[in-house]
Amino acid sequence: MNINSSLINELKQKEYRDAYAAAQIRIVLPFHIRALRMQRGWSQMELARRAGMAQPRIAEIEKPGARRLNIETLLRIAIAFDVGLQVRFMPFSELVEWAESFSPDASSITSFDNEIAALARNTAEVQGILLTNRPIDVPALLFKSQLPYQLPTYGTTTTNVALNMPRTQTEPISTISVSSSITTSAGKETIVWTPIGQGSIPMMNRNSLETIH
Amino acid sequence: MAIWKPLQYVSSSDRHSIDDWRKGLPLGPPRVYLDRFLSTMVQRERWEWPELRLLRGHLAGLSELRWTCDSVPYRIIGYKTREYEYLMLIGCTHNKKKYTPSDALDTAHRRREAIRKGEASSDEYQLLSYK
Numbered sequence: 001m002n003i004n005s006s007l008i009n010e011l012k013q014k015e016y017r018d019a020y021a022a023a024q025i026r027i028v029l030p031f032h033i034r035a036l037r038m039q040r041g042w043s044q045m046e047l048a049r050r051a052g053m054a055q056p057r058i059a060e061i062e063k064p065g066a067r068r069l070n071i072e073t074l075l076r077i078a079i080a081f082d083v084g085l086q087v088r089f090m091p092f093s094e095l096v097e098w099a100e101s102f103s104p105d106a107s108s109i110t111s112f113d114n115e116i117a118a119l120a121r122n123t124a125e126v127q128g129i130l131l132t133n134r135p136i137d138v139p140a141l142l143f144k145s146q147l148p149y150q151l152p153t154y155g156t157t158t159t160n161v162a163l164n165m166p167r168t169q170t171e172p173i174s175t176i177s178v179s180s181s182i183t184t185s186a187g188k189e190t191i192v193w194t195p196i197g198q199g200s201i202p203m204m205n206r207n208s209l210e211t212i213h
Numbered sequence: 214m215a216i217w218k219p220l221q222y223v224s225s226s227d228r229h230s231i232d233d234w235r236k237g238l239p240l241g242p243p244r245v246y247l248d249r250f251l252s253t254m255v256q257r258e259r260w261e262w263p264e265l266r267l268l269r270g271h272l273a274g275l276s277e278l279r280w281t282c283d284s285v286p287y288r289i290i291g292y293k294t295r296e297y298e299y300l301m302l303i304g305c306t307h308n309k310k311k312y313t314p315s316d317a318l319d320t321a322h323r324r325r326e327a328i329r330k331g332e333a334s335s336d337e338y339q340l341l342s343y344k
Binding site for chain 2: 005013016020023026059063064066099
């Protein structure tokens with residue numbers, strides 16, 4: 001944050017600061033609610049049904065600035081989306097950093113059920129791989145094992161995953177580490193798996209480790 | 214990250230339409246909501262209802278950006294000049310179906326023609342930055 005930037009100069013005025021905090025809720029949040037609904041493929045009617053509201057109210061909520069959103073309303077929407085809701089106080093420096101980098105459309109929030117299902121699928125796949133005792137095509141293995149995996153957070157992140165796997169029928173189980181980076185662009189999630197210590201896995205082909213879903 | 218590039222109408226006397234309008238808005242919510250609305254819009258790939266409405270009739274080709282502040286509907290009338298570029302011609306309010314200024318639509322139409330004829334120009338609208 002630059003103290004001489006145009007936004008900070010405006011925020012030095014109390015009236016601007018007060019309205020800035022409100023605008024995050026009244027202007028930006030409606031965009032976010034609509035984005036979350038669209039990501040789930042729901043109509044306004046469907047969200048209304050799940051939130052126990054009337055469809056016209058949802059239509060109003062999704063219009064920037066049209067409604068004063070209170071916490072009860074937001075809780076009902078969070079429950080409908082099956083996601084958490086965090087309300088807390090913070091310094092303006094933190095609010096600005098978050099607000100100015102926040103893009104409603106790029107910020108997908110996975111429902112709890114989907115998070116659990118994805119983790120369960122991922123675990124099951126990896127366990128299934130560990131139980132096999134046949135020659136393994138490592139790129140296909142990684143592709144298959146990680147395709148259903150969804151990280152609960154967006155942006156770019158790196159996770160180190162160690163997979164134990166038999167390389168051939170006769171060789172003992174070997175261990176490799178895989179680094180994953182996930183980026184989101186235009187609503188598409190790209191997962192790139194990069195092996196660490198590639199030299200120990202002769203069948204590995206980096207080009208086949210990239211998938212988009 | 215901004216996807217869209219917002220432009221504003223610049224008159225032959227070098228008046229910047231949206232900068233001037235913004236300066237005339239009260240310092241509190243009206244000005245801030247405008248800033249936050251535009252900052253959010255430029256990050257959105259698709260502009261659609263309810264924050265965008267296409268105008269019709271002799272105003273076909275123009276559209277209005279829409280948001281509300283303190284129960285007052287605010288509008289910016291403009292048009293898409295090319296992919297991910299939007300030229301804002303005039304800012305106004307639209308309370309109880311009445312535009313303020315009352316000739317906002319005609320002004321927008323006239324300004325679009327002035328741009329087409331090369332009698333006026335446009336300039337990039339500078340969104341607030343914290344960096």
